[in-house]
Structures are given as C-alpha cells and as structure tokens.
Amino acid sequence: MDKNIGWELYRSFLAVLLEGSLSAAARRLALTQPTLGRHIALLEQQLGLTLFTRSQNGLMATEAALALRESAQAMCAAAASLERVARGLGEAVQGEVRIAASEVIGVEVLPPILVALQQRYPKLKVELVLSNRLQDLVHREADIAVRMAPPQQEVLLATRVGDVVLGLHAHRRYLAQQGTPTGIADLVDHTLIGFDQETPFLRAARASLDLPLWVRDNFALRCDSDLGQLAMLRAGAGIGICQIALAQRDVDLVHLLPEQLSLSLTTWVAMHEGLRTSPRCRVTFDALVSGLRAYLGQRH
Template sequence: MTHGLDWSLLQAFVAVMRSGSLSAAAQILRLTQPTVGRQIRTLEEQVGEALFDRTPQGLRPTDRAMALMEHAEQLEQAAQALSASITGKPESPTGTVRITTTEVFGIERLPALMQPFLLTHPGITIEVSIGMQVENLLRRDADIAIRFSRPEQPELIARQIGMMELGFFASEDYLARYGEPAGLDQIYGHLWVGFDRDSLGARAAERLKLDVAATRFAFKADSMLVQRNAIASGLGMGVLETRSASRVPGLRRLLVADFAPRTPVWLVAHADVRQGRRYRAVFDHLAAVLPAEFKD
C-alpha cells in the first residue's frame, strides 16, 4: 500500500464492509454509487489485489479485506478520538454492530433489550441475524452472538451469562384428544412437532437422548417459532425453551421431573470488542441485561 493513501478510500472501504454493497455505502457516505465503486477499485489497485468477491448475493470480503478492516477501524477510532480531543467534546461511538441469536429471542426479547441502549447511542445501528445456524464470527458474518454452546476458537471472547432450560410441551387441546404421557416410555406413542431439514434437530435429539427414529412427526419446520405455534395449535408435542413457552397461553409443560435439560448461554464476540468502541458498548450492554433473561 502506498504511503500517500487517501483517507477517503478507506472511508469508502469501511462503509462497503459494514453495509455489504456499493449502493448502501453510497447512501451512508452521501456519494454516488459510481464514485464509491471507483474508490474501491483505486484502493484495490493500491493494495495490489481484489478486496471483494463479486457474487450474486453481493460483495463478499476476501481474507485480505478482513485483515485491512481491522487496521481501517483502528484509524477510524483514532480519527474520532483526535476530533474529540480538538473539540473537547467526546464523541459517542458510531457504526453498525451485527448480532446473531435465535429466532424466538431475536423477535420477542432483543428489540426491547436494545431500546434503552439505542436511545443513548444514536450513532450505532444494530443489525440482527436470527436463526438456528451459527454465524461465523471469525469471518465477521456477525460481530456478537448469543449462543448455547461455548466456542472453542481462541480468537473469540466468550462470557457465560446464564442458563437455558428445555422441556416437553403440548397444548391443552392436544392433551384433551390424546391424553398426557405418564412417563418417558410413553412419549413415542404421541404425535410430534420437530425440525425439518436442519441437522441441528438431529444433533439436539442425540444430545438429549431422544430416539428420533421412533418418533412419529405430524409437523416439521426448521423455524422454532413455527414449531412453537404448531405445538400451541395442537398438532403434536415438542421440545421448547421453557421461558418463552411459558408465555404462550394454552401450552402445558409435561414430565418436568423426567425431562428438564439445561444448557449454558454464552455471549460471544470477536476479539475486536477490545478495540472497537461500538462493539464494546454493545457487548457491555448485553452482558449487563442478559443475565436477568437467563437466570439460573
């Protein structure tokens, strides 16, 4: 990279990395899309290689881009600190932070938990990726994750913030029609709601020592929210997270003494939270509010 690198090129690069497209970056920078495109091409020429793979889904950063992003963000933070020092007015952190979590928690609880934070941090934008698939924090598909297994990669920061309990649930309507199982040996005679094609279901069943092959599924979906609504509609029994299921009218928990597996809940982030002000601010906020959501 040349010593005469224009800071505006790095600003364009950072905007594209955060937004994922030239058009979105142009809106952030209040420039035209062709201008941002030229800036990225100029930066790639100075770096000596492509920084983005052009795919049908948009721009995907290369490994070189991921490495450059860390340095660019450090320069950005230094510029913000210099500006605050000159003006005497400390600036609030700005930028985008992407959080990945489960569908139910991301829909029902995360927006309310982030509301007071965003009121005091208007310069931060929160992006949420919901689903059961684990985002790759190392490639920065997400910045912060709420996970139910501890990551093994040393580059990630992990903090246990509570416990999650699972249980068998069925609707009152289903139980009125088919009866309530008196023990674990009777559950396989019932209709079930479970996962469709996602391998997570099979892995979870194996971990919970449930015989999926002996189970008769009446309804399958890879969405936990769809599963919960199917169970509430009386289509079959199923395994749900107990806190969220307890808030659904008409659901009854079954075999509490026989089946109550618990798993730790982890707040996980890329190591950049140590340097990035906005990452650290969001991480610290979640670390403060999540324990009440997952009390042991």
C-alpha cells in the same frame, strides 16, 4: 498478476455471483450495468480466469467463481466490519454494531434488551442477524454473537450467561383434545413437532435428551425453523421442544414430563478481542450479558 486487484472488482464479482445477472447486481450495488460488466471483465483478465458463462437464465458461475466465493464473502464481511468500526470511532457510543443470534433468541428475547439499549444510546445503530448458523466472528461476519456453544477461537472474548433449559411442551387446547402423556412411551400416540433436516447439533441434542423416538420419521409436523416450530406449538398443533423460560411467558403452554426429559444449553455472548476497546461494542456486549441473565433468571 503484477499488482493488487481493487476490492471494488471483488465486490462486483460477489454481487453478480449472488444475484445471477448483471442487472440485478447493478441494482444491488447502485451501479450501472456497463460498469458491472467492465468490473467482471477486468477481474477475469487480471485473474486469468473465466468466472461466468452466459445462459438463457442469466450468468452461470464457473467452477473457478464458485471456488472464489468463500474468500470474496470474507472480504465483504471484513470491509463491512471496517466501515462499522470507522463509524464508531471516538469515545462516544455511536455507530453500527452487528449482532448474530438464533431465530428464537433474536425474535423472542433480544428486542426489549435492544430497545432499552438504544433508548440509552440513541446514536447506536443495531444490525440483527438471525440464523442458526454460527456467524464467523474471527472474520467479522458479526461483531457480537449469542451462542449456544463455547467459542473455540482464542481471539474471541466470551462471557457465559447461563443455561437455556429446553423441555417438551404443548398447548392446553391440544392436551384437552388429545390427552396429556404421562410417560415417554405415550408420545408415540401424539402429534409430534420437529425438524426436517437433521444437523450435527440436533443429533447431539437428541442424544442428550435420551429420546430415541425424536427422529424425523416420527414427526407429523416438520420445520427447520425454530420460530416455525414455536408457532405450531402456540397454535395447538402438537407436542414439541421449547425453551422453558420462554414457555413460562405463555400460560397456555404446558411443560410435559419435566422429570423425564430435560436439555440444557450453555449460552455465551462473544465478540472479537479487537473490539474490546470499542465503546459501541462494549456497551452492547454488557447489555446482552445482563439482559440474557435476567431472562434466564441467573446471577453471576
């Protein structure tokens, strides 16, 4: 490799890797299939590697291709960030800003904050990424993130907005049918809503709750989506964990055993320090901090 390889080759490689075929990747990138094929062949030639083999199901990624995936995704995120920054240059609040948040925060809390923000700045375009996976702000997978853990990287600017308090809840309809637990021991006789796949975060949360029975085998209803669990709570399916501030919006959701069970998650708004002077990111950051503090009922 005696020269730099063009980004467009890596972009084509990543599209084929994600889509599994040249035709699907071509549609994704709005290119022709022969062009995609030439890009892959040229990249393989310049790298000296075989990236894909043909199979009945399409193109199969080789070990070499899989090893390059993370780096190619980082390049893609960096290129997208560069475009967002370029569109937002200047003193006016305009261009794209990419916000990462958990499912529940993104669906239940952020929409009115973002509506007010766009009404004030109509040239601002917001991309909302909903995932419980931490987006990499250092490599610009997102511009701004709402996180339930303090950022560790020194290159990030972070503001603590308050504590999200969680507790056990159930719908009044469920309690009318099954009775209301008066102690932790009573929960074994109830329908519990919880996760399917345990994560390090869930293990730490369970330890903080001091609730040993909150394990997969005890859940009659399992879902790894927080929104899915919330929907089951609202449907009266059983007892589950919900943000207290969110449950207070629904008169039919009852907070159970408040003196015995409580979990607080410190919430932060964070962004890369390189975006400090970006008007679009600055106003979005400030709007998120203000709006989330209002939601949590906390002032700082």
